[in-house]
Amino acid sequence: MExxxxxxLELGKKLASGELxxxxxxxxxxxxxxxxxxxxxxxxxxxxEGALAQAEASDRRRKDGKRAGLLDGVPVGLKDLFLxxxxxxxxxxxxLESFIAPxxxxxxxxxxxxxxxxxGKLNMDEFAMGSSTENSAFFPTRNxxxxxxxxxxxxxxxxxxxxxxxxxxxxxxxxxGSIRQPAALTGIVGLKPxxxxxxxxxVVAFASSLDQVGPMTRDVPDxxxxxxxxxxxxxxxxxxxxxKAPDYFAELEAGVKGMKLxxxxxxxxxxxxxxxxxxxxxxxxxxxxxxxxxxxxxSLPHTRFALATYYLIAPAEASSNLARxxxxxxxxxxxxxxxxxxxxxHTRDEGFGLEVKRRVMLGTYALSAGYYDAYYLxxxxxRTLIKKDFEDAFRTVDAVLSPxxxxxxxxxxxxxxxxxxxxxxxxxxxxxxxxGLPGMSVPCGFTRANLPIGLQILGRPWDEARVLRxxxxxxxxxxxxxxxxxxxxx
Amino acid sequence: xxxxxxxPVIGLEVHAQLLTRSKIFxxxxxxxxxxxxxxxxxxxxxxxxxxxxLNEKVVEFAVRVGRALECRINPVSIWARKNYFYPDLPKGxxxxxxxxxxxxxxxxxxxxxxxxxRIRILRIHLEEDAGKNVxxxxxxxxxxxxxxxxxxxxxxxxxxxxxxSTEASEYLKALRDVLVYLGVNDGNLEEGSFRCDANxxxxxxGSTKYGQRVELKNINSFRFVQKAxxxxxxxxxxxxxxxxxxxxxxxxFDAVKGETRSMxxxxxxxxxxxxxxxxxxxxxxxxxxxxxxxxxxPELPRAxxxxxxxxxxxxxxxxxxxxxxxxxxxxxxxVEAVYGGPAKKLANWFTGELLxxxxxxxxxxxxxxxxxxxxxxxxxxxxxxxxxxxxxxxVFAEMFRTGRAPMDIAREKGLIQVQDAGAVEAAVDxxxxxxxxxxxxxxxxxxxxxxFLVGQVMKxxxxxxxxxxxxxxxxxxxxx
Numbered sequence: 017m018e019x020x021x022x023x024x025l026e027l028g029k030k031l032a033s034g035e036l037x038x039x040x041x042x043x044x045x046x047x048x049x050x051x052x053x054x055x056x057x058x059x060x061x062x063x064x065e066g067a068l069a070q071a072e073a074s075d076r077r078r079k080d081g082k083r084a085g086l087l088d089g090v091p092v093g094l095k096d097l098f099l100x101x102x103x104x105x106x107x108x109x110x111x112l113e114s115f116i117a118p119x120x121x122x123x124x125x126x127x128x129x130x131x132x133x134x135x136g137k138l139n140m141d142e143f144a145m146g147s148s149t150e151n152s153a154f155f156p157t158r159n160x161x162x163x164x165x166x167x168x169x170x171x172x173x174x175x176x177x178x179x180x181x182x183x184x185x186x187x188x189x190x191x192x193g194s195i196r197q198p199a200a201l202t203g204i205v206g207l208k209p210x211x212x213x214x215x216x217x218x219v220v221a222f223a224s225s226l227d228q229v230g231p232m233t234r235d236v237p238d239x240x241x242x243x244x245x246x247x248x249x250x251x252x253x254x255x256x257x258x259x260k261a262p263d264y265f266a267e268l269e270a271g272v273k274g275m276k277l278x279x280x281x282x283x284x285x286x287x288x289x290x291x292x293x294x295x296x297x298x299x300x301x302x303x304x305x306x307x308x309x310x311x312x313x314x315s316l317p318h319t320r321f322a323l324a325t326y327y328l329i330a331p332a333e334a335s336s337n338l339a340r341x342x343x344x345x346x347x348x349x350x351x352x353x354x355x356x357x358x359x360x361x362h363t364r365d366e367g368f369g370l371e372v373k374r375r376v377m378l379g380t381y382a383l384s385a386g387y388y389d390a391y392y393l394x395x396x397x398x399r400t401l402i403k404k405d406f407e408d409a410f411r412t413v414d415a416v417l418s419p420x421x422x423x424x425x426x427x428x429x430x431x432x433x434x435x436x437x438x439x440x441x442x443x444x445x446x447x448x449x450x451x452g453l454p455g456m457s458v459p460c461g462f463t464r465a466n467l468p469i470g471l472q473i474l475g476r477p478w479d480e481a482r483v484l485r486x487x488x489x490x491x492x493x494x495x496x497x498x499x500x501x502x503x504x505x506x
Numbered sequence: 507x508x509x510x511x512x513x514p515v516i517g518l519e520v521h522a523q524l525l526t527r528s529k530i531f532x533x534x535x536x537x538x539x540x541x542x543x544x545x546x547x548x549x550x551x552x553x554x555x556x557x558x559x560l561n562e563k564v565v566e567f568a569v570r571v572g573r574a575l576e577c578r579i580n581p582v583s584i585w586a587r588k589n590y591f592y593p594d595l596p597k598g599x600x601x602x603x604x605x606x607x608x609x610x611x612x613x614x615x616x617x618x619x620x621x622x623x624r625i626r627i628l629r630i631h632l633e634e635d636a637g638k639n640v641x642x643x644x645x646x647x648x649x650x651x652x653x654x655x656x657x658x659x660x661x662x663x664x665x666x667x668x669x670x671s672t673e674a675s676e677y678l679k680a681l682r683d684v685l686v687y688l689g690v691n692d693g694n695l696e697e698g699s700f701r702c703d704a705n706x707x708x709x710x711x712g713s714t715k716y717g718q719r720v721e722l723k724n725i726n727s728f729r730f731v732q733k734a735x736x737x738x739x740x741x742x743x744x745x746x747x748x749x750x751x752x753x754x755x756x757x758x759f760d761a762v763k764g765e766t767r768s769m770x771x772x773x774x775x776x777x778x779x780x781x782x783x784x785x786x787x788x789x790x791x792x793x794x795x796x797x798x799x800x801x802x803x804p805e806l807p808r809a810x811x812x813x814x815x816x817x818x819x820x821x822x823x824x825x826x827x828x829x830x831x832x833x834x835x836x837x838x839x840x841v842e843a844v845y846g847g848p849a850k851k852l853a854n855w856f857t858g859e860l861l862x863x864x865x866x867x868x869x870x871x872x873x874x875x876x877x878x879x880x881x882x883x884x885x886x887x888x889x890x891x892x893x894x895x896x897x898x899x900x901v902f903a904e905m906f907r908t909g910r911a912p913m914d915i916a917r918e919k920g921l922i923q924v925q926d927a928g929a930v931e932a933a934v935d936x937x938x939x940x941x942x943x944x945x946x947x948x949x950x951x952x953x954x955x956x957x958f959l960v961g962q963v964m965k966x967x968x969x970x971x972x973x974x975x976x977x978x979x980x981x982x983x984x985x986x
Contacts, residue, residue, distance in 0.1 A: 344596075
């Protein structure tokens with residue numbers, strides 16, 4: 017068996033026992049990158065030397081009996097908005113094409129401390145704005161299950177790299193579904209933790225009150241392991257939770273017996289849901305029922321306002337977060353323009369792509385004098401109502417189940433010129449970010465065309481352990497997560 | 507109609523730098539005068555991915571100011587982003603406070619010709635400073651220095667309660683004194699650590715409806731405050747008299763020309779798109795915090811002034827000078843406590859000799875070489891007749907520079923007055939014997955000759971005779 021077929025924890029065990037070395041694992045990944053990434057195009061940059069050097073260091077630690085933990089030596093990839101000292105960090109944007117990060121972000125430091133070699137930086141929609149990775153300024157990433165389709169986004173490069181076994185795991189970020197939707201579309205596990213669970217320091221910001229870093233892995237135990245590594249309080253992030261994260265393995269295998277799982281009426285009534293997706297997700301809920309969970313219909317009445325709310329708050333924050341890309345200190349500066357204002361204008365015009373410009377304009381408008389109350393402030397009020405919907409539901413249920421995405425992977429180019437259709441792809445994932453909840457997508461089936469389908473599990477704030485436990489209970493009884501995209505067979 | 511027929515209405519916005527050692531949202535030093543961009547890190551450079559972390563000292567300083575200015579301290583205040591593009595603003599927004607500031611509804615009493623007047627304070631909020639653009643540095647390029655980026659500021663906004671440029675200047679001075687007393691600001695207008703914008707309007711006397719206000723920027727000295735406001739009042743009155751209207755605009759004060767000129771009109775005004783800063787949770791003041799800060803507040807300038815006038819029986823003029831500097835007032839009280847003589851006499855030494863020497867040597871009160879005890883001893887020796895007033899000034903100057911004991915200096919310089927009655931008597935006898943004509947004149951009623959005789963005795967004693975003793979001895983011998 018190829019080493020790349022192993023999960024992170026399986027590889028970790030083989031590294032610990034000396035059956036494999038970290039250098040071999042990195043080489044195996046790099047060989048797969050060489051073989052497959054010309055087509056998949058998941059990586060923006062492969063850091064061969066860096067990853068091999070880190071692997072060698074890991075192997076030395078093991079020889080010295082100083083193994084850093086379960087994941088020491090297990091190679092991972094990073095979405096290209098994690099700042100990594102000395103490596104380019106582009107956020108998928110032309111405006112940062114030349115930017116070399118001057119420091120490591122907090123989660124990158126945590127990964128380095130855990131000993132995971134970093135294979136490189138993964139493609140994404142520019143500034144994480146998009147659901148298909150087509151908004152990357154460099155190239156779109158393809159879905160390893162069908163190269164004509166999109167892996168979703170914005171963490172599409174991370175999802176494709178993990179699904180095609182070019183990396184054992186990856187970190188993504190999720191502002192409105194950017195971890196869970198690509199995980200669903202590529203048949204892997206993706207978790208967005210509770211807002212504040214993982215530090216945002218050193219992560220290029222999109223929408224600060226919604227962004228959250230999370231793991232993307234092949235199975236739930238890997239997801240727990242990677243989350244455990246990064247769920248650490250960070251004094252550099254004032255929104256980081258001071259409470260220590262629990263042991264995510266303690267009850268991982270404890271099953272769902274006696275749990276109450278909510279099925280939100282509004283989610284299942286959505287027009288436009290793909291029938292195969294509906295069938296697979298309903299099948300998954302029945303499977304959990306058979307495992308001893310009680311299925312309870314719940315209502316999240318403000319769901320229909322989530323999309324509009326999100327598309328006011330996220331662009332508003334983004335319009336401010338992206339103001340720093342002005343050509344003054346780093347990144348692209350346009351040579352055109354005779355004065356300051358013209359320099360700003362040309363730099364941002366040349367540096368930002370269409371979707372980014374669209375959202376900066378939306379956000380600027382929503383915050384403008386005379387419109388603030390009607391748009392931004394109103395959206396914040398609705399956000400509170402959406403949060404309250406979940407609080408009400410969580411009084412009677414332990415978690416909420418839904419499809420992750422209303423459709424399986426769509427064809428590249430299919431939605432890129434229709435922003436509204438693209439935005440609708442996030443309709444099940446957005447409310448979770450607005451409410452700050454943990455949410456995970458686990459593979460729960462395939463379409464007849466052999467495209468993966470994801471089940472979304474939403475939990476109470478800080479209740480990642482239970483979300484993982486539900487996902488694990490389902491996963492243990494199924495083999496969807498073990499299937500490999502047809503690429504490898506070729 | 508003329509300026510006298512109009513009532514100016516003025517409100518002031520003061521930006522004061524807080525004297526914390528590190529910046530408001532990162533650990534960089536706030537020290538003035540470092541090489542460009544030396545005091546910066548990824549946070550205050552606005553690198554991608556950085557996040558602010560609040561410096562708690564900043565809150566403590568701001569609460570001090572808030573309570574000293576009798577403000578309500580809001581238990582919850584909200585950080586907001588003020589969005590605008592400028593090269594000295596690295597993130598493209600300034601973290602500030604907007605509709606829920608830390609302090610609200612206070613006031614500051616000032617002196618006016620009509621007696622004391624309270625200027626209400628609308629709000630005090632916290633924010634970060636921007637960097638500075640450096641133009642004409644050569645090569646036709648503009649440079650940016652971000653050392654100041656992230657230095658903590660408070661903005662103190664008054665209600666439009668000020669009615670003249672004199673009042674404006676009084677308010678600013680009083681405000682600066684308070685901030686300096688609290689140890690939170692160095693009060694330096696020229697270096698920009700205390701900056702002022704003014705909102706000025708005029709209305710016909712007797713009217714209650716405020717005129718259109720104009721914002722004046724770039725006022726960086728107390729003298730300019732008055733000049734800028736006076737110019738603006740006259741400009742507005744002239745415009746109204748010509749039948750014109752006052753435009754809503756921001757004007758810049760040109761200190762060289764002594765005039766204000768339009769900087770941007772209402773149409774060009776920025777829309778700052780304020781919204782709550784998502785990277786910082788609301789600022790919560792824990793219970794008991796304000797009370798603790800309050801207990802630690804020093805006596806404020808106005809209270810101290812009152813006390814100096816009443817308990818030391820000082821003229822307001824002297825008291826004002828002493829209280830104008832907290833360290834000076836503190837020193838005065840220390841010396842007074844050991845001295846025990848008339849406070850007015852001590853005040854004269856402070857306002858005269860001490861201030862003169864401090865100014866001449868550009869010395870710091872904090873780094874004086876002599877002790878309060880030495881100062882008191884010097885004054886006592888004047889009172890006791892051992893030193894003449896003039897000799898004491900000499901001794902003081904030496905003591906000021908070296909910190910040596912005053913009587914050691916006096917002895918070394920030979921300035922101690924002869925206190926020995928026998929020696930004085932001998933000198934008087936000799937002088938009387940040598941000047942029989944003058945003695946005759948005196949006895950025949952020409953009393954003014956006494957001055958001449960005193961002078962002769964002093965000369966004979968090489969200036970060391972105690973004038974009081976000499977006088978007494980002469981008069982006794984002359985049979986007065």
